[in-house]
Amino acid sequence: MQATTATTVDEIADGIFRISTPVPPQQMPGGFSFNQYLIRDERPLLYHTGPRRIFTQVRDAIASVLPVESLAYVGFSHIEADECGTLNDFLTLAPQAVPLCGALAAMISVDDIALRPAKGMADGEVLSLGQHRIRWLATPHLPHGWECCAAYEEFTGTLLCGDLFTQPGHANPALTGDDILESSEAFRLQMDYYAHSPDTRSQLMRLAELAPATLACMHGSAWRGDGRALLRKLADRLAPAQAS
Template identity: 35%
Template sequence: MAAVDEIAPDIFRINMMTVPDEDFSTSFFVIRDEAPTLVETGFRRAYEETHDAVAAVIDPTTLRYLVVPHLEGDECGALNPFLAQAPHAVPVGSPIGVALNLSDFADREPRAVDADTELDLGEHKLRFLITPYVHTWESMLPYDVTSGTVFCSDVFIGPEGRRAVTDADQTDAMVRMYRTVGIFPSRAHLNHALDKIEAVHPQTLACHHGSVKAGNIATYLQVLRETDVTGVTEWNPMLEPPGS
């Protein structure tokens, strides 16, 4: 069952356990405002359950923006079902994401946003960090200027999906996860993204996997700068090359 928790004023985390035995979860976020917004949508296969969770916060038919940080099933699999329910909703993605993916994937014409774009939701103002290859080439990270919340997608992932918000130091677990899954292809691109995140002085890191981070933010940034987490540094059978 999807869990719903308010993680910042009028920002709600919708969370489902993806791999319950390993405490690995997937979240997306609802911004309740004059222009209700989803940041990510979760998996298509989980749409009925997550739709009901969204409906506990807002009327899904009133959605105005559906923000897609990058094209993956857990990020935007349920995009089109939500669009079908919300006649005025607009998909939002990075310029590369819109040109190469969303313009074909989405059932409604998407809007491309960049570092100069601001979406006025009412009380909340969304801006965008363009972060290529973190971890796909069209990646971008939205942030809410009003609350200081960075929706950090697959950056700062961690455990404890059942705990909505934590101020504990989970950097060791974060590093272990990255060394297993190997989602960052380039140190230069990762540092570029960390520079952009640090420059907006986040108060909350709204993580797509694991607990939302409400403390130790400087530590998380430092650890990702100083630790080798690009490429695969630990054996993962899921990523083993064919024929090996």
């Protein structure tokens, strides 16, 4: 994968920036995008690092918002290249930054692979960044990964939802209120990247109870609207698989 289109930076909620690098169809069939989310605050947080091949672009995009060395946390949902592939690169540039992940991820992987020990968050634990507050949510196997988590930013009502609602394409708007369920479901059925866990529906319903106003998706557009309703619709789509 080699991104050939410029990385963009857009504020999708108060103090939360979507950094997106598109990969055109010539490089990946149908096109795709890799998003990171930067929270500007007293203790800045980068959520997702992107894979190694786009490190320079992501670094420069962060620098357009705040000094990269001021990062306090580099967080991610689970262990994959696009989630944390350049974790150590950012820890090198930001000497005070620490990895931010679930307690399980810290135990099984991150404390071994990272330059510095991680802050392993317990399910339901809240971390203050200043004005913004991150509530950590353990979501094992949703959509994949034993150590998978989501993060809810309480000040803006933004759910950092990782690979949920992944949308294909490389020309998605930064923020939309249009339907993203159909395109994300078509992609899910094509790629089958869910873990088929019996707890998938209950995990989604738990996230729905947060009633997020914005969904910070890792691939495709961020979305604004009735997050409770959208997450319930996704749970309903998955219900037959859970009942079988």
